[in-house]
Amino acid sequence: MPRIRRCPEQNPASSGPPWCTWRRVMKTESTLYFDGQFWVGVIERHEADRVRAVRIVFGAQPSDAEFYEFLLAHANALLCGLDEAAWASDMAQRQATHDNPKRAQRQASRLARLKAKARHRGH
Known part of the structure; x- marks a missing residue:
């Protein structure tokens, strides 16, 4: 138990x-x-x-x-x-405000590269 x-x-x-x-x-x-x-x-x-x-x-x-x-x-x-x-909505807000801006920029850049690779493979 x-x-x-x-x-x-x-x-x-x-x-x-x-x-x-x-x-x-x-x-x-x-x-x-x-x-x-x-x-x-x-x-x-x-x-x-x-x-x-x-x-x-x-x-x-x-x-x-x-x-x-x-x-x-x-x-x-x-x-x-x-x-x-903690309330789930409070946790989501807290998590959203604690994101590192540099990390968000790296993730956006990584996502853009992955999308470009996917487009290139499709042709």
């Missing part, structure tokens, strides 16, 4: 688990797929056209029942992980 980092208790005085006090409605999806080497579970939270995700790496293929039991057993840690994850 994969290791899940424990999340600190958010409200020790409450009688129920911390996620019981949430008032927002969120669409959450879980996906299980084989990446060629390992079975990977992805939990996604969709809110206002943005996405957060947590990735869980399994060794062997879990059955549907085992995957569901894992989700139930580690719900608190998974939800805390989703709260700490």
